Amino acid sequence: MIREYPVGILFSATGSYGTVARSMRNGARLACKQINADVGLGIRLDPVEKDPGGDLNAYGPAVEKMISDGVKHVVGCYTSSSRKEVIPIFEKRDALLWYPTHYEGFESSANVIYTGAAPNHHMLPLVDYVTRHIGHRVFCIGSNYIWAWESNRVLREELVLRQGSVVGERYLAVGETDVDCIVQSIFEANPDVVFNSLIGESAYSFFRAFRAACKARGIDQAKRYPVASCNLSEPELDRIGPDAIDGHLSSSVYFASINTATNRRFVDSYRAAFPEEKAPSAEAEAAYAAMILLAQSLRDAGTDTLRAVKNCAANQCFSAPQGEITIDPDTFHTSLTPRIGLSRHDGQFDVVFDAGRPVAPDPYLINSTAIREAPPRRTALRIVS
Structure with missing residues (x-):
């Protein structure tokens, strides 16, 4: 039946x-x-x-x-x-x-x-990878809604646990493609890495503009100012275009190249x-x-x-x-199984980190530390007056 x-x-x-x-x-x-x-x-x-x-x-x-x-x-x-x-x-x-x-x-x-x-599947592995392999000074860019706000909050708290810092934070309306001010702010802040939570056309415009601005200054963007995301996938690489498609980190649980x-x-x-x-x-x-x-x-x-x-x-x-x-x-x-990929010229990702096993979801980050060994989580106290 x-x-x-x-x-x-x-x-x-x-x-x-x-x-x-x-x-x-x-x-x-x-x-x-x-x-x-x-x-x-x-x-x-x-x-x-x-x-x-x-x-x-x-x-x-x-x-x-x-x-x-x-x-x-x-x-x-x-x-x-x-x-x-x-x-x-x-x-x-x-x-x-x-x-x-x-x-x-x-x-x-x-x-x-x-x-x-959940955030313990993508945010924590990315913070751990970035601070171990790239640096501790991060510039955050995002679309102006809850995904970017909360992602940047989690990133900031996890960076503090690893003696890192957010050196700048900028937002664009969903669909906004005028990214010149953001690009200039990144150069002024001079971070180790850019964390991207822009979505859709805003993200594609940023990747193209940032790569072009770095090239005009004689800078190898992928090496000097790598961009890391938790929301960058293969179809979006195609939309970014061939001039800026490679060298970007993406924290995810799936890549087509698995x-x-x-x-x-x-x-x-x-x-x-x-x-x-x-x-x-x-x-x-x-x-x-x-x-x-x-x-x-x-x-x-x-x-x-x-x-x-x-x-x-x-x-x-x-x-x-x-x-x-x-x-x-x-x-x-x-x-789900956390992974981190590095984008290639052909629109695919090389997997540079694989947790090797499914990880239980922890949507409130109550029990999680980064997927690999990391400093013990401490309560971050913030004093206000």
Whole structure:
């Protein structure tokens, strides 16, 4: 007997951050196709897609329409602002959001399952790597919303534990591409490394402008002012362009260059399904995994009601392209394998650090230190007057 369930796919495949969100939609679509082709699974998913176009005000009505049409589970959202916009609707309407994006952490909702990386999967390994191999003086740039604000806060606190410092911090509105003032501020602060949490077109413009400004000054940008991100993926390298594509660090749990049979099959299937795309992103892999985990939970529950599916989602496992992942029953985040990549001219990443095992999620950074040995975490006291 095949049970059929409608599922939502909610990504802004158009708009200023459409490159990444489109890859996420692709990952979810690919999973649906494979699930529906697997007769033995006993599940058929009927995708209901909405594209808010990067307009924050469009997310709520899109979710309301999906739920009114019978959808109880939605794989979707890229930005943290869009996630926070729709969570109250999921809580009110007793539906479940499967959120497949690396994010800043410090959140818990009974109506969200988080299949993207938590801050102990990306922020802590990056801080550890940067302070060990590059330097302790960091300049932060970001898009002006919660992802960048919180990422920079965590970065600052972790740097302090390693005797480092933030020497500058600048923000741009989402989609803003005038980055000249930021570039000049970086030269004036003269940091060891630039931490980037810009998204979409803002990020692509910055990478191009910063590389060009360094070249005009006779500076090897990748060596003198390396840029490190927790949100840089293969499709975005393509958007940056060939003149500024290489030498950038990205802290993630997935890269398309991971050399395993499971990942090679995933990449081949992705490229066959979406020939216009050169490689899947980490977010595409997370959306793919979210849809698979949802299908497995629906199969085990025999219904799409929230309580039954969440009960079956707890401890759900999947041999994903990145490796083994498991849903933690306490936080409903996933155990993932931290990695750091260095971008190449061909639009791929060389993996320069691999934790070698899945790491339990710690969204509130209660138990975590960096993935490798690091100085003991101390409480950072701040005296104000």
